[in-house]
Amino acid sequence: MSSSRTSQRFRKLRLALREHYRIINSNKLSQFGFWVIILFTLVAIFAPWIAPHDPWEMTYDSNGNFASLRPPSWEFPMGTTHLGYDLFSQLILATRTTLLIGVVSGFISIVIGANVGLIAGYYGGKIDEVLMRITDILYGMPFLPFIIVLIALFGRQLEFIILAIVLIIWRTSARVIRAQAMSIKQRQYIQMAKARGASDLRIIYRHILPNVLPLLLLYAAFNIAWSIITEASASFLGFGDGETVSWGGMLYELWLSGKTRVAWWWFASPSVCIILLVTSLVFVSRAYEEVANPRLRKR
Amino acid sequence: MVVLELDRLSCHFELTPGFVDRVIKRKPPSYIKAVERLSIAIGEKEILGIAGESGCGKSTTCSMVSGLLDPTEGDIRFRGKSILGLRGDAIKDYRRSVQMIFQDPYESLNPRFRTVDIVAEGPRALELWDANEIEQRSLAMLDAVGLPSGKYAERFPHELSGGERQRVGIASALVMEPEVIIADEPLSMLDVSIRAGILDLLREMQAERGFSSLYVSHDLSILGNVADRLLIMYLGQAMEIGPAEEVIRNPKHPYTRALIGAVPIPDPRSRRAIPNIRGDISKPIDPPPGCRFAPRCPYADASCSNTFIEMETGAGTLHQAACHRLAEIDNAGS
Ligand SMILES: Nc1ncnc2c1ncn2[C@@H]1O[C@H](COP(=O)(O)OP(=O)(O)OP(=O)(O)O)[C@@H](O)[C@H]1O
Ligand SMILES: [Mg+2]
Numbered sequence: 001m002s003s004s005r006t007s008q009r010f011r012k013l014r015l016a017l018r019e020h021y022r023i024i025n026s027n028k029l030s031q032f033g034f035w036v037i038i039l040f041t042l043v044a045i046f047a048p049w050i051a052p053h054d055p056w057e058m059t060y061d062s063n064g065n066f067a068s069l070r071p072p073s074w075e076f077p078m079g080t081t082h083l084g085y086d087l088f089s090q091l092i093l094a095t096r097t098t099l100l101i102g103v104v105s106g107f108i109s110i111v112i113g114a115n116v117g118l119i120a121g122y123y124g125g126k127i128d129e130v131l132m133r134i135t136d137i138l139y140g141m142p143f144l145p146f147i148i149v150l151i152a153l154f155g156r157q158l159e160f161i162i163l164a165i166v167l168i169i170w171r172t173s174a175r176v177i178r179a180q181a182m183s184i185k186q187r188q189y190i191q192m193a194k195a196r197g198a199s200d201l202r203i204i205y206r207h208i209l210p211n212v213l214p215l216l217l218l219y220a221a222f223n224i225a226w227s228i229i230t231e232a233s234a235s236f237l238g239f240g241d242g243e244t245v246s247w248g249g250m251l252y253e254l255w256l257s258g259k260t261r262v263a264w265w266w267f268a269s270p271s272v273c274i275i276l277l278v279t280s281l282v283f284v285s286r287a288y289e290e291v292a293n294p295r296l297r298k299r
Numbered sequence: 300m301v302v303l304e305l306d307r308l309s310c311h312f313e314l315t316p317g318f319v320d321r322v323i324k325r326k327p328p329s330y331i332k333a334v335e336r337l338s339i340a341i342g343e344k345e346i347l348g349i350a351g352e353s354g355c356g357k358s359t360t361c362s363m364v365s366g367l368l369d370p371t372e373g374d375i376r377f378r379g380k381s382i383l384g385l386r387g388d389a390i391k392d393y394r395r396s397v398q399m400i401f402q403d404p405y406e407s408l409n410p411r412f413r414t415v416d417i418v419a420e421g422p423r424a425l426e427l428w429d430a431n432e433i434e435q436r437s438l439a440m441l442d443a444v445g446l447p448s449g450k451y452a453e454r455f456p457h458e459l460s461g462g463e464r465q466r467v468g469i470a471s472a473l474v475m476e477p478e479v480i481i482a483d484e485p486l487s488m489l490d491v492s493i494r495a496g497i498l499d500l501l502r503e504m505q506a507e508r509g510f511s512s513l514y515v516s517h518d519l520s521i522l523g524n525v526a527d528r529l530l531i532m533y534l535g536q537a538m539e540i541g542p543a544e545e546v547i548r549n550p551k552h553p554y555t556r557a558l559i560g561a562v563p564i565p566d567p568r569s570r571r572a573i574p575n576i577r578g579d580i581s582k583p584i585d586p587p588p589g590c591r592f593a594p595r596c597p598y599a600d601a602s603c604s605n606t607f608i609e610m611e612t613g614a615g616t617l618h619q620a621a622c623h624r625l626a627e628i629d630n631a632g633s
Contacts, residue, residue: 012413012453188406195365195401196421196471197394210411 023287033283040277043092044099051089055245058084072265079265082257090245091269097246098277101158101231105165106224112166113173113223114216118204120174121181132178135171143168143230144237151239158241165230173219180212214288221285225278232274247274301379302511303341303364303397303479307609308373310334310359310535314584332583333359335535335591336373336609339513341479346505346512348526348543350519350558354582356535357515358402361483364513365399366390377479391425398477402484404464408456414441415452418471427475440474441467444500462493466500473504480505481513486521498525519559523547531555534583534591540610541618552620553628554592590621598624 024034043050053059059067061075070080078087120131147164154160184190185208193207209216228247234240235248236255247270254266311330320326334356341347349357362368364375366382374381382393398421401407408417419437422428428436438448444466456464465485472480482501486494498521505512516522522529522543529543531552539552550556583591590596593603608621622628 009453188401188403189409191367192399192401192407192468192471193409193420193424194367195399196424196475197391198420198424202424207409211409213411 024284026287029283030287033280036276036280037284040095040099040273040280044096047092047096051092053086053089055090055093056085057089059086060084069259069263078269079263081253081263081266082259087250087266087269090250091247091273094245094247094250094270095273097158097241097244098228098231098248098273101162101165101246102224102228102277105162105169105227105231106220108162109166109170109223109227110173110216110220113170113219114177114209114212116170116174117177117179118181118208118212121178122185122200122204122208124182128178131174135174138167138171141168143233147234147239156239156241158244161231161234161239161241164234165227168230169223169226173216173223176219177212177215180215181208184208184211218285218288221281221288225281225285228274228278228281247271300343301340302343302345302377303513304376304379305337305339305360305364306374306376307336307338308334308360308363308375309336309371310356310363310368311371329585332586333535334363334370335583335586336607337532337535337537338609339530339537339540341511341513344505344509344511345528346514346526348522348529349513349515349532350517350522350529351532351538352517352558354534355532357517357532358483359535360532361399361481361513361515365397365481366394367399395421395425395427395475396477397479397481398472398475400469400472400480400482400485403488404461404468405488407468408464410456413453413455414446414459414467415448417456417467418474421471421475425475437470437474440470444470444473444504446470460493461489462497465489465497469497469500469504473508476508477510479511479513481515483515484517487516487518501525519547531558534586536591537610537621538592539618539620545618549618550620551618551625551628552592552622553596553598555620598628600624 024030059076059080061067061070066084067076067080067086068084069082070076072079076086076088078091080086081090116131116135120128146168147161150160150164150167154163181204190203190207193203198207231240231246232248232251235246236252238252240246240249240252250270251267254260254263257263257266260267310333312333314329314331337356337360339347349360351357359368363370370383375383377393377396382390385393412420415434415437418440419433422433422436423430427433438452441448441451446463446466451459451463456467459467469485485501486497489497501512502525504510514522514526526543528541529539529546530537531539531546531554533554539546539550539555546555547559550559587593587604589602589604589606590599590608593599596603603624606623608623610619610621
């Protein structure tokens with residue numbers, strides 16, 4: 001009997017995977033988004049092996065001339081900067097930085113947001129009051145002055161950029177998950193868990209959490225998208241980590257060079273990448289929204 | 300021997316008045332007195348039925364007994380020991396011994412749990428046995444309630460019918476090996492065609508396992524069949540208690556008589572002063588201290604609204620009614 005149950009578990013796992021497959025393939029946009037995300041992920045993982053040049057290597061063309069401000073060509077697929085840096089290589093290595101910042105801050109912010117939301121929503125009362133006042137204060141905090149102060153205090157390092165992004169974006173997911181937890185808490189199956197002897201923490205993490213999971217996935221994708229945008233804005237304003245290239249950082253360099261009107265290719269590739277990845281994340285999360293919203297669910 | 304005893308148990312819900320009333324007019328808050336000084340004693344293997352109209356406090360009573368709601372006043376004793384205010388391990392034994400079966404099987408099963416995990420949740424939460432034994436017992440319990448575990452264990456609630464869901468709910472209560480089962484209208488959300496099957500299951504389990512039950516219903520015909528003793532409630536107060544057949548065949552209290560239909564409720568239009576005889580009964584908001592049926596009662600006198608009558612509980616089978624005009628009513632009736 002137990003072997004038949006193990007095989008049943010496998011069947012359920014297969015069903016769950018098929019469910020995700022179905023969600024992603026439910027429309028063309030999310031399908032497109034999914035493959036774009038996969039592509040960027042692969043580029044990020046293998047970046048050092050793909051990039052033909054070092055991001056800060058002054059390049060020379062096959063004739064031995066210094067390659068400054070070259071438009072896209074066979075040799076330099078995305079052109080070069082005024083200092084002769086290969087933009088294609090920069091873009092590939094920047095993908096790694098941007099994705100890393102996006103995923104790490106998206107993940108940390110959803111973990112904080114989910115916990116704050118679940119605890120505030122479940123306990124209510126004073127705990128809720130305190131936690132929600134804290135998020136309110138963060139809502140009142142304008143992003144730019146906030147990140148300027150943080151970076152002035154701690155320096156332009158990746159860790160502090162991630163910290164600043166996380167502090168800004170966790171609040172929205174906390175709000176949404178709190179609302180969801182408050183409504184789930186009223187459901188009778190939570191009363192039943194209580195009557196059976198489940199502790200508060202058990203109820204929060206074993207009974208409520210799985211029921212907010214679709215929403216959590218949705219907001220994880222949103223948070224990653226927001227982190228990428230936020231990182232790009234911060235880098236563009238010169239608050240990025242000077243040691244690494246990122247998409248926003250590339251645009252900042254362009255701005256500094258004063259060649260904005262001349263070097264359209266320098267402007268094009270990082271912008272297209274930001275837009276492409278962010279919209280892909282939004283497309284995929286839209287498909288999950290259908291699952292998160294029980295009214296749209298076919299069962 | 301008394302297993303579970305409710306001693307003058309009350310539950311009042313505060314109705315917070317609006318800001319203007321509270322702060323400017325300094326109006327004190329109102330209270331819904333959902334349950335008022337209710338005393339019951341349930342004996343070993345006894346089935347106590349609770350009947351009454353909607354809103355009379357049946358579910359509130361069940362919630363207090365199963366620890367989901369704190370009583371405002373009074374005491375709950377399990378095998379002679381008060382359980383209120385117990386924490387940690389001390390309450391664990393009670394949590395396990397008194398289990399509730401919920402009314403709505405569509406609402407009370409976590410949609411993200413498999414049936415086997417729903418059943419195993421109680422033992423897991425209280426760490427009753429080791430993981431393997433919990434699993435084995437849960438599977439055996441599913442078999443026992445008529446859901447072959449090979450077929451049903453891995454299903455999610457949405458893959459079950461209403462009757463099957465209620466069986467899962469029953470299994471999840473019984474797997475704890477409780478001494479008292481609290482069933483709050485376990486049949487009312489089910490299709491009429493499957494009620495008999497679930498009722499049979501409950502009876503069979505009761506006979507086999509010998510737990511005591513508190514069985515709530517507003518269907519007197521079921522209660523007359525199932526219960527050993529019957530308690531009639533009205534707006535939070537106990538009106539009458541006694542052996543089930545006795546109460547149904549020979550009701551004493553004017554309200555019970557009206558409920559059972561031995562004496563029809565008087566025509567509301569002839570007694571204009573009496574509110575809500577038809578339709579929904581009112582809510583017990585800041586009621587007078589005495590009998591809450593008095594405003595609707597054809598036999599009530601001035602003292603009825605002012606004196607509260609407490610019935611003798613014990614586990615005895617005494618047939619009593621909380622009415623001090625019984626003698627006059629009997630005279631009037633015969
Ligand atoms: N949380 C609450 N806050 C305020 N009033 C409540 C609350 N819960 C119950 N009540 C009130 O207490 C009274 C008793 O409710 P209860 O649910 O116990 O009735 P019931 O006998 O179970 O009715 P039904 O047959 O409809 O299930 C009702 O007037 C109800 O409105
Ligand atoms: Mg009820």
